[in-house]
Amino acid sequence: MELEVVAKTDEWTLLALRGRLDTAGVDQIEARFSSALARARHGVIDLSGVSFLASLGVRMLLTAAKMLARRGATLTLVAPQELVHEALRFSSIDEILPVVPDLAAARRHLGLTP
Amino acid sequence: MASPDFDRTTFSAAAHLAPKNAAHFLTVVEGVEPERSVRLGAEALILGREGSRPFHLPDPEISRSHCELKLVGESLRVRDLGSTNGTYIDGERVEGERELPVASLLQIGKHTLRHELLSPEEVARHEQLSGELERARRYIEDLIPLPWSDGPVRVDWCLVPTARLGGDCLGYHALADGRIAIYLLDVCGHGVGSALHSASALNMLRRSTLPACDFGAPEIVLQRLNETFAMEDHGGMYFTLWYGVLDPRSGELRYSSAGHPPALVLEPSGAIVARLRCPNPPIGVLAGKRFTAAATQLERGQRLFVFSDGVYELGAAGSGGDGIAALEALLSSLGDSPLAEPRRLYDRARVAVGGELGDDYTLLVLSRERT
Numbered sequence: 001m002e003l004e005v006v007a008k009t010d011e012w013t014l015l016a017l018r019g020r021l022d023t024a025g026v027d028q029i030e031a032r033f034s035s036a037l038a039r040a041r042h043g044v045i046d047l048s049g050v051s052f053l054a055s056l057g058v059r060m061l062l063t064a065a066k067m068l069a070r071r072g073a074t075l076t077l078v079a080p081q082e083l084v085h086e087a088l089r090f091s092s093i094d095e096i097l098p099v100v101p102d103l104a105a106a107r108r109h110l111g112l113t114p
Numbered sequence: 115m116a117s118p119d120f121d122r123t124t125f126s127a128a129a130h131l132a133p134k135n136a137a138h139f140l141t142v143v144e145g146v147e148p149e150r151s152v153r154l155g156a157e158a159l160i161l162g163r164e165g166s167r168p169f170h171l172p173d174p175e176i177s178r179s180h181c182e183l184k185l186v187g188e189s190l191r192v193r194d195l196g197s198t199n200g201t202y203i204d205g206e207r208v209e210g211e212r213e214l215p216v217a218s219l220l221q222i223g224k225h226t227l228r229h230e231l232l233s234p235e236e237v238a239r240h241e242q243l244s245g246e247l248e249r250a251r252r253y254i255e256d257l258i259p260l261p262w263s264d265g266p267v268r269v270d271w272c273l274v275p276t277a278r279l280g281g282d283c284l285g286y287h288a289l290a291d292g293r294i295a296i297y298l299l300d301v302c303g304h305g306v307g308s309a310l311h312s313a314s315a316l317n318m319l320r321r322s323t324l325p326a327c328d329f330g331a332p333e334i335v336l337q338r339l340n341e342t343f344a345m346e347d348h349g350g351m352y353f354t355l356w357y358g359v360l361d362p363r364s365g366e367l368r369y370s371s372a373g374h375p376p377a378l379v380l381e382p383s384g385a386i387v388a389r390l391r392c393p394n395p396p397i398g399v400l401a402g403k404r405f406t407a408a409a410t411q412l413e414r415g416q417r418l419f420v421f422s423d424g425v426y427e428l429g430a431a432g433s434g435g436d437g438i439a440a441l442e443a444l445l446s447s448l449g450d451s452p453l454a455e456p457r458r459l460y461d462r463a464r465v466a467v468g469g470e471l472g473d474d475y476t477l478l479v480l481s482r483e484r485t
Contacts, residue, residue: 001224023146023304024173024224055354055423058373059302062399063350086438090423091354091373092395 001025003032006046011112013040014103018049021057021084030060037064041073044106048079053087065097074098076106137237138185138216138229145225146172147304151240158184160195161222175199175223183214190214190229199223250306251279254313257320258284267294267362271478280474281308281353282422283316289330294360295319298478300374300422301353302396311351315343315397319357332357332370333407336394340372340405345398352398356391356420360412365482367418370407372397375438377420379412384446387416389438414484419445422476 001019019025037043065075077099088094100106141151152169164170164178177197184191193211194201201208202221214220220227261270269286281301289295297319301308318324324338335357345352356377358369373396376389394405
């Protein structure tokens with residue numbers, strides 16, 4: 001499981017995840033994931049490299065979103081693969097967090113200039 | 115056997131420091147179930163994904179038989195067994211056989227394990243904790259009803275936690291009006307905290323002790339649980355739930371779900387005729403949430419499958435599919451067979467992943483008999 005900090009600006013922190021976000025994968029990156037978002041203006045997560053999302057992965061995303069929400073920031077999920085999108089739908093996380101197809105849509109969702 | 119003097123001069127410095135009767139342990143530092151540990155001895159321990167091994171690691175990047183550890187005197191020897199992704203000691207790949215010194219890290223797949231030398235007092239503590247975990251596991255098992263193997267409605271189930279204590283549990287019982295409540299919940303995570311959380315929610319359902327709750331109305335049950343188990347008040351834990359109420363006479367099934375994968379209705383032929391879920395968030399996540407429910411008909415001869423998401427985590431080892439489609443294909447292939455399916459399906463799923471599943475495996479099957 002890999003985590004890359006793609007961008008850290010005053011608009012957002014963009015993280016890219018790659019690999020299987022299963023129990024072992026979450027354990028590998030969870031601490032880095034939450035600390036990378038600790039001071040983010042907004043969190044944007046590129047999920048295109050994630051091939052599988054288990055319930056612990058959902059929890060990691062949800063916990064980060066709650067942490068951001070406490071100071072009025074949001075967590076946006078970008079470009080999940082079909083299987084990952086299915087997991088987001090089943091957990092109804094897609095009703096709580098915005099899931100968008102690409103970064104341009106993420107910018108629009110956050111009201112940032114294109 | 116070498117003389118004690120020979121041992122002291124030949125093997126690692128740690129042997130000098132070893133307290134009398136100290137024991138060698140291998141402890142998970144990173145990976146599934148951190149802090150799980152195993153005592154090492156002169157008998158070889160094989161680490162791998164293969165579920166039949168006493169210390170298996172459910173990790174798709176670990177080979178079935180990945181590496182072997184053996185205590186020779188006070189030196190812990192590691193040998194790679196031709197694993198696909200290699201065995202590493204403190205970041206260095208093991209070719210042939212090498213020593214894993216005390217406090218060094220062994221890395222395989224997504225797992226990191228540490229060689230620890232424990233004093234007799236520490237060993238005793240370890241064993242006591244281990245016994246207590248076992249008692250906790252038995253307590254949770256005892257909360258789950260026995261299968262119903264005759265009558266108009268039959269129920270069977272299978273629950274296999276990944277760790278010693280999982281976050282899944284389930285139940286079913288008759289309500290005062292003769293309808294049957296069926297529920298399966300999945301606390302996100304493993305270990306003692308998740309199991310405690312799971313058991314306290316389960317007890318409220320099986321003893322009908324949620325305040326001001328109509329247990330025949332799934333949406334009300336979810337709402338009351340959501341008020342009771344806000345994640346902020348419960349160590350950040352939340353759970354997903356599927357809850358149904360079946361009228362055994364008419365076959366009316368009222369149901370709701372919260373962040374949970376759909377339950378499936380199967381024809382006797384194995385064809386899937388309905389996927390039952392409601393778009394509600396998990397329990398404890400959104401305060402003040404109003405939950406929705408739905409209703410369907412369970413015909414005679416049809417079966418209802420309720421499961422946790424560990425059940426469809428099947429595709430780890432290139433079996434060709436993850437997700438619910440893989441599970442549906444597996445279910446359909448079972449055709450018209452009586453109950454006792456949950457365990458068979460579990461065995462099939464394990465064959466599919468070539469080892470152990472990465473999450474708790476929990477499945478409940480209810481059938482409405484033809485006569």
